[in-house]
Amino acid sequence: MSEQTANAAKAGWLNRALNAIEVVGNKLPDPAVLFALLMVVVWVVSWALAGVSFNEVDPRTGAAIQVNNLLAADSMTTFMAKMVNTFVTFAPLGVVLVAMLGLGVAEHTGFINAGLRSVLSVTPKMLLTPVLIAVGVASHMAVDAGYVLVIPLGAVIFYAAGRHPLAGIAAAFAGVSGGFSATILPSSLDPLLSGLTQVSARLSSDPAAAELFVSPMNNYYFTTASTFLVVIVGWIITDKFIEPRLKATRVDGDPADMPKMDDLKPNERKGLRWASFSMLLSIVLLIVSALPETSAWRAPAGTVLAEGQSNLLVFAAPLMQSIVSIIFVFFLIPGVVYGYVSGNAQNHRDIIKGMSKAMSGMGYYIVMAFFCAQFIYAFGQSNLGALLAIKGANWLQEMAFPMGFTLIGIVFLSGFVNLLVGSASAKWALIGAIMVPMLMELGVSPDLTQAAYRVGDSSTNIITPLLPYFPLIVVFCQKYVKSTGIGTLIALMLPYSIAMLVLWTAFLLGFWALDIPLGVGSSYSYPASN
Numbered sequence: 001m002s003e004q005t006a007n008a009a010k011a012g013w014l015n016r017a018l019n020a021i022e023v024v025g026n027k028l029p030d031p032a033v034l035f036a037l038l039m040v041v042v043w044v045v046s047w048a049l050a051g052v053s054f055n056e057v058d059p060r061t062g063a064a065i066q067v068n069n070l071l072a073a074d075s076m077t078t079f080m081a082k083m084v085n086t087f088v089t090f091a092p093l094g095v096v097l098v099a100m101l102g103l104g105v106a107e108h109t110g111f112i113n114a115g116l117r118s119v120l121s122v123t124p125k126m127l128l129t130p131v132l133i134a135v136g137v138a139s140h141m142a143v144d145a146g147y148v149l150v151i152p153l154g155a156v157i158f159y160a161a162g163r164h165p166l167a168g169i170a171a172a173f174a175g176v177s178g179g180f181s182a183t184i185l186p187s188s189l190d191p192l193l194s195g196l197t198q199v200s201a202r203l204s205s206d207p208a209a210a211e212l213f214v215s216p217m218n219n220y221y222f223t224t225a226s227t228f229l230v231v232i233v234g235w236i237i238t239d240k241f242i243e244p245r246l247k248a249t250r251v252d253g254d255p256a257d258m259p260k261m262d263d264l265k266p267n268e269r270k271g272l273r274w275a276s277f278s279m280l281l282s283i284v285l286l287i288v289s290a291l292p293e294t295s296a297w298r299a300p301a302g303t304v305l306a307e308g309q310s311n312l313l314v315f316a317a318p319l320m321q322s323i324v325s326i327i328f329v330f331f332l333i334p335g336v337v338y339g340y341v342s343g344n345a346q347n348h349r350d351i352i353k354g355m356s357k358a359m360s361g362m363g364y365y366i367v368m369a370f371f372c373a374q375f376i377y378a379f380g381q382s383n384l385g386a387l388l389a390i391k392g393a394n395w396l397q398e399m400a401f402p403m404g405f406t407l408i409g410i411v412f413l414s415g416f417v418n419l420l421v422g423s424a425s426a427k428w429a430l431i432g433a434i435m436v437p438m439l440m441e442l443g444v445s446p447d448l449t450q451a452a453y454r455v456g457d458s459s460t461n462i463i464t465p466l467l468p469y470f471p472l473i474v475v476f477c478q479k480y481v482k483s484t485g486i487g488t489l490i491a492l493m494l495p496y497s498i499a500m501l502v503l504w505t506a507f508l509l510g511f512w513a514l515d516i517p518l519g520v521g522s523s524y525s526y527p528a529s530n
Contacts, residue, residue: 031368032367032368032371033371035368035375035429036375039375042375042378042379042382042384043070043071043382044071045067045382045384046067046068046069046070046071046382046383046384047070047071049384049387050066050067050068050069050072052067054066054067054387056387056390056391057390058205058383058386065205065383065386065390066383067384067387068381068382068383070378070381075381079374079377079378079381083374086373086374087369087370087373087374090195090199090369090372090376091195091199092192092196092199092425093366093373095191095192095216096191096192096195096362096365097359097362097366098325098328099191099324099327099328100358100359100362101328101332101355101358102328102329102330102331102332102335103327103331103358104354104356104358104361105331105332105335105336105339105351105354105355105358106332106334106335106338106354107335108335108353108357108358109335109336109338109339109342109344109345109350109351109354110268110338110339110342110344111271111275111331111334111335111338111339112139112149113149114264114268114272114338114342115275115276117262117264118264118272121157121263121264123157125161128157128158128161128163129171129238129239130231130234130235132154132157132158132168132172133172133174133175133179133231133234133238134175134184134227135150135175136150136151136154136171136172136173136174136175136176136179137175137176137179137184137227137230137231138184138185139175140176140180140183140189146172146175146176147177147472147473148469150172150176151169151172151173151176152169152476153172154169154171154173155168155169155172155477155479158171159251163243164243164246164247164249164251165251165480166246166249166480166481166484166492167238167242167243169473169476169492170238170242170492170496171234171235171238171242174234174237174238174462174493174500175230175234177458177461177462177467177469178230178234178459178462178493178496179226179227179230179231179234179458180457180458180461181223181454181455181457181458182223182224182226182227182229182230182458183220183223183224183227186216186217186220186323186327190217190220190223190323191216191323193219193425193428193453193454194216194217194218194450195214195216196425196428196429196432197214197218197436197446198212198213198214198446199429199432199433200429200432200433200435200446201214201436201437201440201446202380203376203380203385203386203433203436203437204386204436204437204440204441205441206440206441208527209437209440212446214446214447214450215323215519215520215521215522216323216324217323217519217520217521218446218447218450218520218521218522219447219450219451219454219518219519219522220518220519220520221516221517221518221519221520222451222508222511222516222518222519223451223454223519225507225511226504226507229503229507230500230504233499233500233503237495237496237499241495242492242495249481250481251481252480252481252482252483253478253479253481253482267341267342268342270341270342271338271339271340271341271342271343272338272342274337274338274341275335275337276334278334279330279334282329282330282333283330286326290312290319295312296318297312297317297318297319297322298311298312298317298318298319299311299312299316299317300316320520335351335354336351339351339354365425368425372425372429375429376429376433379433385433385437386437388434388437390441403442403512404509406442407448407508407509407512408505408509410431410435410449410452410456411452411453411455411456411459411501411505411508412456412501413431413456414431414452414453414454414455414456414457415456415459415460415501416456416460417431418456418457418460418461418464419460419463419464427453428450428453428457431453432449432453435449435453436449436450439526440526443525443526444524445522445524445526446526447519447523448512448518448522448523448524451508451511451518452508455504455505455507456501456505458504459497459504460497460501462496462497463490463493463494470486470489473489474488477489512524
């Protein structure tokens with residue numbers, strides 16, 4: 001068999017596999033409907049198991065664990081009475097919407113756009129790949145801005161530099177989506193996931209879990225360090241594997257239709273300077289105000305601290321309770337400054353328009369959050385979570401798997417589910433409700449379980465056709481290579497996905513083995529040993 005025939009056979013097998021995944025994924029209901037259906041399943045299962053006697057002991061009561069019948073009259077009336085409160089008090093809802101208000105202004109006025117173009121336009125050719133990937137990672141601060149801005153710009157700057165434009169798209173896609181859980185600065189994803197983790201942790205049978213707080217920055221050190229891993233892996237894969245492979249792929253798009261990377265206009269440069277200065281000044285003021293021991297940002301006097309723990313980095317400290325508000329302010333201020341200085345915002349109505357636009361884009365998330373909140377509430381009230389956690393913990397203890405293998409299992413489970421369910425929050429709400437309390441029974445902290453989920457979720461983002469932006473990336477590719485299809489893009493991104501899945505998992509295990517802190521207020525064990 002010739003090399004060309006062998007490559008064609010491999011491509012054909014890959015396309016058949018991807019088509020099968022796409023068919024299966026398309027048969028799944030929308031995540032919002034999925035949560036509603038799962039809630040009904042919880043109701044039915046709770047009714048079926050309500051009269052069953054279990055040998056497992058509930059630590060909260062000291063008695064055998066009992067499943068509560070959610071179809072009983074008093075349970076259903078309580079569910080209806082609390083439906084609104086269950087939704088509005090759903091932990092991830094408010095934090096995500098507040099963060100998006102500030103980010104929406106920064107995006108609408110053009111501050112984020114100008115900042116990304118500025119960084120990419122002054123990058124030396126030899127550093128083009130790593131900087132592009134790093135900018136893709138940084139774009140998470142604006143949620144989906146990277147998909148519609150950084151990825152097409154990646155093709156533009158690679159093409160302008162005489163390199164293959166599809167390699168630019170692949171590198172940018174690897175940073176934006178493959179590095180989704182890496183971070184340079186905190187983003188709205190951090191409070192979103194930690195909020196879901198906190199909700200899941202409180203499903204634990206441990207009475208103390210009811211007061212457990214999961215910091216929005218509980219994985220910050222790990223995800224920040226992961227940025228360097230993602231950039232290095234993406235750089236090597238792009239320059240040593242993807243680009244050489246693309247040499248035989250002819251660029252046949254219409255040059256007239258190929259977008260150009262415009263230089264910043266004088267008003268944009270001026271706006272970017274003032275906006276950057278305002279952001280830097282805000283950061284300096286926060287640091288200066290938090291440094292004094294008498295700072296109002298610190299925990300009140302008398303707060304119990306662990307050995308070596310700062311009263312600035314505990315939950316009782318107003319600083320830690322203000323993370324989401326700080327994200328809001330830190331992007332609102334430069335967004336407003338840029339808008340007025342550049343002329344993109346004429347008055348306060350333009351600022352409000354940016355916030356409104358950001359909120360309008362969150363409509364689907366709000367719908368999904370409603371059904372997710374109801375499912376989480378029903379799951380908790382049924383006691384099924386505690387039953388599964390105790391049974392699962394007992395099984396894992398009996399099997400005596402090393403904890404490293406357990407963490408690897410979470411990573412690969414998350415990566416597999418990601419091929420079928422596109423929403424990061426939907427996946428974690430489903431997986432976390434089981435895994436977080438179950439592993440807490442084994443002494444594993446919610447912070448570590450969440451970190452393992454984030455590795456698996458990010459690593460397979462770039463190879464799932466069910467990613468909402470996947471068809472858009474194919475369209476970007478077709479501007480340069482008309483024959484590009486889903487299989488083409490998957491073939492481009494598969495090396496990144498495999499490399500990240502393996503190396504990022506090893507990176508997490510290294511953090512765990514060396515006891516390097518995962519983030520602010522986090523731990524590896526439960527209850528926390530430090």
